[in-house]
Amino acid sequence: MEMLVVNNLYKSFGGVKAVSNINMKIEEGQIVGLIGPNGAGKTTFFNLLTGIYSPSSGDIVYKLNQEISSINFRPSRMVKYGVARTFQNIRLFKEMTVLENVLIGYHNNFKYNLFTSLFRLPGYYKHEDEAYDEVVELLKTFNLYDKKDVLAKNLPYGEQRKVEIARALASKPKLLLLDEPAAGMNPQETRELTELIQWIREEFDLTVILIEHDMSLVMDLCDDIIVFNYGTLLARGTPEEIQNNPEVIKAYLGGE
Amino acid sequence: MKILTKKNIYTLVLVLLIYFLVLLLSNVGIIDSYIQLNMVIVGINIILAVSLNLITGFTGQFSLGHAAFMAIGAYASGIMTAKLGQPFIVGVAVAALSASLAGLLIGIPTLRLRGDYLAIATLGFGEIIKIIGLNNDYVGGAIGLNDIPRYTNWTWLYFSVIATIFIISNFVKSYHGRACISIREDEIAAEAMGVNTTYYKILAFVIGAFFAGIAGALYANYFYFIKPDTFGFMKSIDILVIVVFGGMGSITGSIVGAVILSVISSFLQGFPELRMVIYAVILFLIMVYRPQGVMGDKEFKLFNKEGGLSGNVSSK
Amino acid sequence: MEHFIQQIVNGISLGSIYALMALGYTMVYGIIKLINFAHGEIYMVGAYIGYALTTFFNFGFFPALILSMILTSLLGVVIEKVAYKPMRNSTRIAALITAIAVSMFLQYGMMYFVTPQTRSYPNILPDIQVSLFGTNAVVDIRNIYILTVTIVLMLLLQYVIHKTKTGKAMRAVALDGDASQLMGIDMNKTISYTFAIGSALAGAAGVLVGIYYNTINPLMGAVPGLKAFIAAVIGGIGVIPGAVFGGFFLGVTETVVSALGGSLYKDAVAFAILILVLLIKPNGIFGSNQREKV
């Protein structure tokens, strides 16, 4: 089942085309790698997928719980549609603890109303406890439980990346967009991350799209790889196909 | 039931104990009218500071127009009680509601503005409210509104302060409040996590203005007399100073800040010529040596989780 | 018609004062991102220095203007070194409150020494009115002085900023402080220069106001300071021509509002315009839109 359809997508900033003529379909349950040289438009594409930018032309359609087109995208609604993301330049809530960060991810799953919160009615305790239990469970799988009360800014880089993924997962998404999840990690951490992503895909029944420069991670993890170059879709295929694609090799090696 | 924890019961007992203790001390004359007046000033400042802290300290929306909400509350209650002869409860209710309506209005620019630009826009809003007051003959214009009945007493003051602290600290510890804090930390990430930042920014203004309106009502119905000048730019700054001095994002900080700054102000009354010069120097020294405020963003806890006395400072 | 011409003349004189002050605001904000609330007080001090020079030392207009500019630029540099430098790495709000503290300190310190009473400037410029185009509309010779001095100072400022090394350093720091430091620009020196120039302009505005309106007092800086900031924001903060435009725009708008019978609401209109401009163009009319990188 396809869950994402992109049709003739264009995005330009002041005349400069950042993304042009993208067409693709993504199947449910896959891990898709998005690679390409710097400035190829990968992050812009993510921002289009999450409503931070709106397309100059063309559209994006999700077929998740319901069918939604990019006209209705707003960053704050994407979670409701089942799309969660992480950021290339980690955007954690620095002065909040790990636990609080992940609770923000859980935001849309809270059920009690404003009145309950202002007067701390019994519903508050019930729902906060539920949320706490779920989030703690999540933190344990990420090996972050003993750091739950540490301020996010005090964590090492690798763990900050993990918190960001945990935060995105707490929103219970159908599609997870990871923007360079392994950036700044050492090989050991990268290996762990690879396993973790594989595991969460199974456990949470997710589709994952990830931007990554670490080729070993991409080749190990992805079922399907998409290559961007100068804002256009250069190639798509299995890891083997991509590794042997002369166009891709040319783009990566630069020139001839 | 989680509500009936030891801690909560102790707190409730303490709250009532202090209420009756002050009542008793006032009746026997140990707390005289001068102390009462200062308690009213401190109490009103606490309400103002805690409510501004929600907007600026927790949600990160830099506001220089908080006095305007107070003005709206003061005039609303003044009109209700002095002109229309309504009981105080009506005055307070109308004050709070009309101020929060104004909060809704000023919340709208926050959708597009942030940081210093928002500060300037809220400052402008505050001045506009003041100018409207100056030119409205019904409420006396520059002459002010006089002979407002004094309804504010210890009971009203105390329970308004308690209600403000109770409700706002409940709010910031709920998922709604956490959403506000996440906006302060990183608006884009908050959006991406599904926080409707528009809604929460306006909500913070509405709730903050609601309590500032109550503070205005308490003010008008204690001091008998209000004039638009009282609620100018400098009043907003005074409130902001309390919040920053106490610590942005710390409710106990706002309380401590309100108390300490009132003490400083009383102390300076004895230096008539140099009062404001010394105040400026104190303000400057505080900002240089303790820019994060007395409490930082920590809360002071009197009871630990089990309900014993702890008196330690802990992270919220 | 003559009514209209008169009001425009009135507006332009008022506007040139706002413009001079807005220039200083905009430069300082551009470089350290601080709303320098003490700017209005520097203008006040400038007015008092001019007053002392002309009254007690019998200085003429230009010597008083220039000496007053030099002294206020020193004051600006001292304020930056003593008060703002320690705050460079603290939060914006703490820095803002520091600026307010400095402003109060100058207001009330001045009040302590010179009493809160208003003072009036001696008449050091000839008191001549020129009637315009043979109508009833009049222009005071001092209007012409103010406008000329304002324009000359603005041209000078444009030259300094675009043609001199210091000016280029200022623009570089305003654009990206860290990067320009890496390129070998002395941040402290550049900030000092900015304060010196901005304060000198405020000092000049102070003297001009003293001569034009004839009255000064220790609290005179508060409202024009705020108005100048509004002017700077309307024009796009950090943009020199923007500040000039904002100043004249605000001056003329206020006069027009008064002329249309809205004198009671002219400040409210000024603020309303500010809010509107911010809502439509958050970076001001001449400001470039910046987008946060995601």
Added chain:
Amino acid sequence: MKKVVSVFLVLIMVASLVVGCSSDSGQGSGDADTIKVGLNYELSGNVASYGTDLSDGIEMAIEEINKNGGVLGKQIEVIKMDNTSDSAEAANISERLITRENVVTILGPATSGNTKGALPPAEQHGVPLVSASATADDVTVDSNGKVRDYVFKTCFSDSYQGVTMANFAYNDLGLKNAAILVENTSDYSIGIQNSFIEEFTKLGGKIVAEEAYQSKETDFRAVLTNIRAANPEVLLVPGYYEEVGLIIKQARELGIDVPILGGDGYDSPEILDLAGADALNDVYYSNHYSPMDTSEEVVAFRNAFKEKFGREPGAFHAMGYDLGYFFADAVERAGEASPEKIRDAMAETVDFKGITGTLSIDENHNPVKAVTILELVNGEPKFLKKLEP
């Protein structure tokens, strides 16, 4: 959450007690050797210039009184505090002066608004409060028409000056079309304006233009240009000299040469510096006295003031000075420095002779005094007429 509540409570109490006790030093000792009088004035904030002038005048008077042996054989001790031009702070200071400093009378504040803030504690504790400059009608009489027992003023009510000038313009000058330029941030200015309009239109006059300015403004050309377009025969500017000086100057520059009318706010030597002698012709204002008075007391005051402060006194100085003597006179007649006795003595004041004229206190605790109308001729005030009450 609730722990937060409790901390605040402890703090608020401790602090209040500290505040309460810190200034307790005066208690118990103030009865015997000195008579304490509290000054509750605007020494900072936007009306600081009025407050400082008044308190300078009062302090000068008290100094003289003390030098001449004080009152009832005791020295008068002045306790001066700054209410920062804020009405709540004025209330706070009244409360402190009464309960902590044990003053027998409070003098001040300068403006009507702050006086309204300052008076409730005086009423509650039964300590007289006298203002020499709070001109609003509802300072001494509350909105129900009941006289406030302990509040007095020694200056005209706004309505009195407004009515006087309306009559003067219509009857004496014979002018029918008036324009008004009011300071809309000042209750004083608006008070005069309102009563002027009422009286002037009742007489048959017409208001052809109403414009406004704000305190501390310096450019009035826009509103004056409007007024010029309305072609009034007379212009009422009920403000203080600080702005009025500039208004007159700018009005004359714009070619508005009709008579300009005002109230006692014009009385300051500064007005001459601000407007220049040429502009100050055909300007009329009501005042308590003529500063050109050559009577012995006035000359003595002017000389003493010049010696002390090195400049000419203004109206506020003179009124403050008189207020100091007014207080001493009441204490003398009370025979005892108790607030109640002083209040009674003040209420019974008949023909107190000060440098700003002779006054009696009426049943509304307002002064009954003659109003003088002065004309400025080349900047010099000339006595024009005196209206007995």
